[in-house]
Amino acid sequence: MKQQKQRLTLVLFFLVLSLGSAQNLPVVFESVEGRSEIRPGEVVVLQVFGTKYEKIEVALYDSSNRVLTRVPGYVRETEGLGYAFLPIPNTINAGYYRIDVILNVLGGQKSTIHRIIRVSPRTFPEERITLTRELTNVRTANPSLRARESEILGQVLFTPNPKNWFWTDRFISPLENIRRTADYGARRLFLYDDGTSATSIHGGRDYGGPIGTPVMAPGAGRVVFSGYRQVTGWTIVLEHLPGIFTLYYHLDSLVTTIGQVVAQGEKIGELGSTGLATGPHLHWEARVLIDTVDPEFFIQVPLLDNTYRIFYNGEIQ
Numbered sequence: 001m002k003q004q005k006q007r008l009t010l011v012l013f014f015l016v017l018s019l020g021s022a023q024n025l026p027v028v029f030e031s032v033e034g035r036s037e038i039r040p041g042e043v044v045v046l047q048v049f050g051t052k053y054e055k056i057e058v059a060l061y062d063s064s065n066r067v068l069t070r071v072p073g074y075v076r077e078t079e080g081l082g083y084a085f086l087p088i089p090n091t092i093n094a095g096y097y098r099i100d101v102i103l104n105v106l107g108g109q110k111s112t113i114h115r116i117i118r119v120s121p122r123t124f125p126e127e128r129i130t131l132t133r134e135l136t137n138v139r140t141a142n143p144s145l146r147a148r149e150s151e152i153l154g155q156v157l158f159t160p161n162p163k164n165w166f167w168t169d170r171f172i173s174p175l176e177n178i179r180r181t182a183d184y185g186a187r188r189l190f191l192y193d194d195g196t197s198a199t200s201i202h203g204g205r206d207y208g209g210p211i212g213t214p215v216m217a218p219g220a221g222r223v224v225f226s227g228y229r230q231v232t233g234w235t236i237v238l239e240h241l242p243g244i245f246t247l248y249y250h251l252d253s254l255v256t257t258i259g260q261v262v263a264q265g266e267k268i269g270e271l272g273s274t275g276l277a278t279g280p281h282l283h284w285e286a287r288v289l290i291d292t293v294d295p296e297f298f299i300q301v302p303l304l305d306n307t308y309r310i311f312y313n314g315e316i317q
C-alpha cells in the first residue's frame with residue numbers, strides 16, 4: 001500500500017513536470033538555497049552536472065522571445081561540471097524571463113534546458129554631474145583615441161582565458177574603509193561646459209578616499225590589462241575566472257604588470273583622481289565578459305554559487 005502511494009506520487013510529479021513544459025507554464029526556477037529571485041545587475045550562476053559536455057551556452061529571453069543576453073559557459077572536465085554566468089541586464093523591468101541552457105554533450109547530442117526566472121524590481125538613483133571645461137574635454141576630446149582604447153579593452157573582455165581559474169569564493173572589498181559616493185547602475189546626466197549634455201549608466205561603484213589609499217585585489221586573479229586610458233585614467237583589469245573580470249579606474253599609480261597573478265588582499269594600485277574624476281575615488285566595476293554587473297553582488301554571493309543547479313540526465317527537458 002505504502003509502495004503504491006509512493007508510485008502514485010511519483011506519477012503525479014512527472015505529470016506536473018510534463019504539463020509544465022508542454023504548456024509552457026511559468027514554473028519558477030527553484031533555487032537550492034531558496035533564492036529564486038534575482039535583481040537587475042546581478043548574476044545567475046548556473047551549474048550543470050550529471051554528464052560530460054563539450055560546450056555550454058546560456059541565453060536570457062523576454063516574454064516576446066527576444067534574446068536579451070547570450071553568453072558562453074565553461075566546462076570543468078576535471079569535475080564533470082558545466083558552469084555559466086548569466087548577467088541580468090540593469091535595464092530590464094521586473095517580471096518573468098526565460099533562461100535557455102544549450103548543452104553540447106560529448107558525442108554530439110545537443111539539448112536545451114528551459115527555466116523561468118523572476119527578476120525583482122530595482123530602482124537606480126539618478127545623478128546630474130556638472131563638468132568643468134577640462135573634464136568636458138576628458139569625456140569628449142580625441143574620439144579616435146577613445147574608440148581605440150575601448151576596442152583594446154573590448155578585446156580583453158571578449159577573450160576569456162580558460163586558464164584564468166583563480167577564485168571561486170566571495171570577494172572582499174577592494175578598500176579597507178568603504179565610503180560609497182556613487183551606486184552601481186546610477187542613471188547619469190553629464191552637463192558639459194558648453195551647455196550640451198549626455199546620458200550614461202554608471203557601470204560600477206564609486207568609493208571616496210584619500211589619494212594613495214591601497215587598492216586590493218578582491219579575490220585572486222590575473223592582471224589582464226594595466227595602463228592609462230583617457231576617461232578611466234590609470235586602469236587595471238583582473239580576470240578571476242574565465243570571463244569574470246573586475247576593473248579599477250582613476251588610480252594614482254599601478255603596482256602590477258600585465259600577466260601577473262595576484263592573491264586576494266594583495267595591493268594592486270593606489271586610489272587616485274586620474275581621468276574623468278571630480279575628486280579622488282576608486283571606481284570598482286565587475287563584468288561578465290563585456291556586460292557590467294554590480295561588483296558588490298560577489299561580496300554577498302560566492303562566484304561559484306551553489307544556488308542554481310541543474311541535474312542533466314540526458315533527457316531533453
Ligand SMILES: [Zn+2]
Binds near residue numbers: 182204283
Ligand atoms: Zn564610477
